Amino acid sequence: MKQLRLTQGALIAAMLAAGAAQAGTLTIESWRVDDKALWEDVLIPAFQKSNPGVQIKFSPTAPTEYDSALQARLTGGTAGDLITCRPFDKSLDLFKKGYLEKLDGKGGMQNFPASAKVAWQSDDGKDTFCMPMASVIHGFFYNKKIFKDLNLQPPKTVADFYKVAEAVKKAGKTPIALGTADQWESSQIVFTGIGPNYWKGEEGRKALIAGKAKFTDPQYVAAWEEMAKWGPYLAKGYSSQTYGDTQNLFASGRAAMVPAGSWDIGYYNQQGVDFGAFPPPVQKAGDKCYISDHTDLGIGVNPKSKNKGDAYKFLQWVGSQEFADLYTNKVTGFFSLSNHLIAVKDPVAKSMIDWRKSCGSTIRLNAQILNRGEPNMETELWTVNSAVLNGKMTPKAAAERIQGGLTKWYKPGK
Numbered sequence: 316m317k318q319l320r321l322t323q324g325a326l327i328a329a330m331l332a333a334g335a336a337q338a339g340t341l342t343i344e345s346w347r348v349d350d351k352a353l354w355e356d357v358l359i360p361a362f363q364k365s366n367p368g369v370q371i372k373f374s375p376t377a378p379t380e381y382d383s384a385l386q387a388r389l390t391g392g393t394a395g396d397l398i399t400c401r402p403f404d405k406s407l408d409l410f411k412k413g414y415l416e417k418l419d420g421k422g423g424m425q426n427f428p429a430s431a432k433v434a435w436q437s438d439d440g441k442d443t444f445c446m447p448m449a450s451v452i453h454g455f456f457y458n459k460k461i462f463k464d465l466n467l468q469p470p471k472t473v474a475d476f477y478k479v480a481e482a483v484k485k486a487g488k489t490p491i492a493l494g495t496a497d498q499w500e501s502s503q504i505v506f507t508g509i510g511p512n513y514w515k516g517e518e519g520r521k522a523l524i525a526g527k528a529k530f531t532d533p534q535y536v537a538a539w540e541e542m543a544k545w546g547p548y549l550a551k552g553y554s555s556q557t558y559g560d561t562q563n564l565f566a567s568g569r570a571a572m573v574p575a576g577s578w579d580i581g582y583y584n585q586q587g588v589d590f591g592a593f594p595p596p597v598q599k600a601g602d603k604c605y606i607s608d609h610t611d612l613g614i615g616v617n618p619k620s621k622n623k624g625d626a627y628k629f630l631q632w633v634g635s636q637e638f639a640d641l642y643t644n645k646v647t648g649f650f651s652l653s654n655h656l657i658a659v660k661d662p663v664a665k666s667m668i669d670w671r672k673s674c675g676s677t678i679r680l681n682a683q684i685l686n687r688g689e690p691n692m693e694t695e696l697w698t699v700n701s702a703v704l705n706g707k708m709t710p711k712a713a714a715e716r717i718q719g720g721l722t723k724w725y726k727p728g729k
Contacts, residue, residue, distance in 0.1 A: 340370040341625055342395030344388070346381035347612070353645050361641060362632050369625045389414045389617070396620035397629060400445035400613040402434035403682050409615075410437070410444040416616040419443050421627060423634020430676070431652035434610035438684070445613035446630055447652035449642060452577045452667045453508035453607040459589045461488060461571045469593035473541065476596045480548040483571040490548035492570035493704070494556025501542075501700035502693075504574050507679040509595040510538035511605035516677035524684050526727025530718040531711075539710030542703050554705050565590075577648035580663050584647070592663050594670045608676035610652065643668075688724030695720050 343354070354373035363369060374395055376384045382405060388394035389409070398415060400406040409415050418424055419442065424432075427447050435445035457469055462479075465486055470476040480490035495501050514520070514534040522528035528535070550556060550564060565573040566586040575592075583590055597604050614633055616626045632638055639651035640658070647661045650668050659665040681692045699716055702708035708716075 340372065341397060341620075341622060341629060342372045342374050343397045343399065343614075344381075344385055344395040345373065345375045345399035346378040346401075347399065348375045348377060350646060351375055357645055358638070358641060361637060362629060366625070366628055366632075369628065371629070392619055394617055394619070396617050396622055396626045398445075398615045398617055399448075400435055400615050402610045402613070402678075403684075404686060406435055406445055406613070406615070407437065410442070413618060415444040416618050416623075417442050417444060418446060418615065418630070421446075422631035426634045426653045426655060428652075428654060431610065433683070434678070435613045435615070445615035446633055447610060447613045448633065449612055449646070449649040450608050450652050451611045451649060452670065453504055453609070454575065454577075454592050454594045454667060454670070455572050456565065456575045456579070456583065456590045456592050456663070457572045458565070458568060458570070459591055460568065461486075467571075469591065470596050471593075472600055473596050473598055477544075479571070484548060489550045489564060489570040490572060491545060492561045492565040492573040493545070493549055494553050494558065494561045495701040495704050496555050496557045496560075498697040498701040500558055500561070500574070501704050502696040503679060504576055505542060505704070506538060506696065506700045507609075507681075508574060508607050509541060510535070510680060511607055511675075511677045512595055512597050512602070513537040513541075514680075515603075516605035516675040520677055520680050520683075523680070524727065530721070531714045536710050536714045539700075539703050539713045542700065543706070543710055545704060546706050549704075554701075577650065577664065577667050580648040580661060580667075581646075584661070584663075590663065592666050594674055604670070604674035605677055606670050606674045607679060608650075608671065609678045609682070611649065685721065685725070688721075690720040690723070692717065692721060 351373055359371045359373065362371070372395075382401070385394060385398070394414075398409070400409075400415070406415065424443065424446060431447040432443050433440075435447065436443050461483065462468070465482050467479050467482060470479050483490040493500065493505070511519070519528065519534060523530070530536075550570065556564075561573060562579070562582060564570045566583060566588050568588070594604055594606050614630065616623065616630060620626050634653065636655045639653045639655040642649065643651045643657050643664075644660050647664050650664070651657055657668075659668050681696060686693050695717055699708060699713045703710060703713050
């Protein structure tokens with residue numbers, strides 16, 4: 316009997332010890348597989364300096380599998396404590412299903428402007444469910460050697476842009492590296508990158524949501540009209556050119572310019588390209604410029620976390636100056652959305668984040684609300700934008716198709 320008591324006591328002690336060991340462990344769900352080494356070697360150790368008892372595991376899933384795998388783990392109660400959040404509807408859906416904690420008033424949230432939180436808020440703005448982490452900025456990269464050899468300057472206006480393109484073409488090189496085979500670049504980099512200068516950024520985006528503007532209005536058609544002029548300046552066979560082909564074309568020095576997202580900075584640095592960046596050219600000198608400064612990822616807390624105390628400690632650190640500085644400078648091309656002043660070290664990344672000082676920031680036109688119905692606008696834009704670049708669809712027809720699809724299901728204000 317005494318032996319049994321001892322065994323039971325040892326068992327209870329072991330269970331308590333196991334519980335104590337698990338109490339300080341956090342698991343982070345993410346699709347950013349490429350960031351695994353950064354989290355394990357830089358970010359987690361930095362957090363643990365001031366929080367030595369907390370064990371953290373960064374557990375990423377391949378981007379194409381993340382949404383479905385995360386949903387399955389959340390449904391089954393096996394998801395991690397901290398959830399990396401996609402912007403807008405994917406995360407809003409998780410919040411509505413009770414899979415993300417409400418974060419209003421939590422430590423660290425005060426360090427973000429209202430505009431940064433929109434991607435992770437309810438439609439009425441009353442509930443915030445993920446802390447903003449980073450955005451990506453769209454613009455153009457240019458090959459410095461080609462520009463120097465041809466005595467060219469980064470274009471500031473649309474007219475300048477075509478003068479540069481003509482000069483490069485006459486010199487026997489490809490003016491613009493861009494393919495349409497994968498379609499997404501046509502939409503997410505080109506259309507929503509150059510378009511804000513025509514529809515005035517947030518003003519034009521919000522007007523569509525409010526039903527005060529239509530895609531068939533001149534300011535939206537103008538973006539497609541611009542894209543329709545690019546064909547003669549793209550590489551031969553560009554309609555079968557993939558994103559990887561585009562990267563190789565610019566990295567090899569065979570193309571002078573490439574419409575790009577800031578996430579590509581790291582890749583071109585690795586290839587040894589001497590390049591700079593310029594924002595989408597404005598229509599005429601003196602016009603206000605607008606940039607797509609797209610809210611890309613945030614982080615939230617799983618309501619079923621067994622260690623919410625440490626989860627909120629970590630979240631507060633994500634909202635700190637230290638995290639903002641580390642993330643912006645270690646994940647080159649992903650920019651903190653916080654109010655903290657950050658000394659950006661990479662010269663191209665610094666030039667891009669500095670565009671915020673003179674240009675109005677907006678997000679991808681259809682990211683909020685407009686993707687919710689059928690036909691799905693994101694899918695439609697991929698098809699339409701690549702068709703315009705390929706010369707297979709007119710700007711007017713593109714506008715009519717997108718507006719027609721939206722009208723089928725969307726009733727503003729309902």
